[in-house]
Amino acid sequence: MGSSSGSNQLNEEEIRKTAIRRHLKGENPKAIYTDLERSKKWFFKWLKRYQTGQDDWCKDQPTAPLRKPTQIDETEKQRIISIRNRLESQRFAQVGVSAIKWELSKLGLPFPSDRTINRILKREGLVKKNRLYTERGRVSVLY
Secondary structure (H helix, E strand, O other), rough: HHHHHHHHHEEEEEEEEHHHHHOOOOOOOHHHHHHHOHHHHHHHHHHHHHHOOOOOOOOOOOOOOOOOOOOOOOHHHHHHHHHHHHHOOOOOOOOOHHHHHHEEEEEHOOOOOOOHHHHHHHHHHHHHOOOEEEOOEEEOOOO
């Protein structure tokens, strides 16, 4: 009958509160964290959180970043897709990453990396195989 992670979490919060209570009573920090079998870094982390004055100082905070650095804005994504579609509708127009970046620069807009643009095009199903190539190699246009 093992304890659930929820009760372990509650127990950990109680240990944090106990450490801070003991500190507020004037007990030596080293005696507190040694007695609780925690590190010096652990103790001062929770003391610093307590000193913020927030009610939920003893609760764990999420460690995941608020924004993924590789995640592209939805409007930028739609802009890339619309440029690609517009280029494809023009006869003999280049439709690759360089052409998309050129169009974005003409509009005075920043553009993501080549890899990011390719990733967007692939996810949206806009990457098409070149018809001049077969699976085994290039088809000669001279014969």
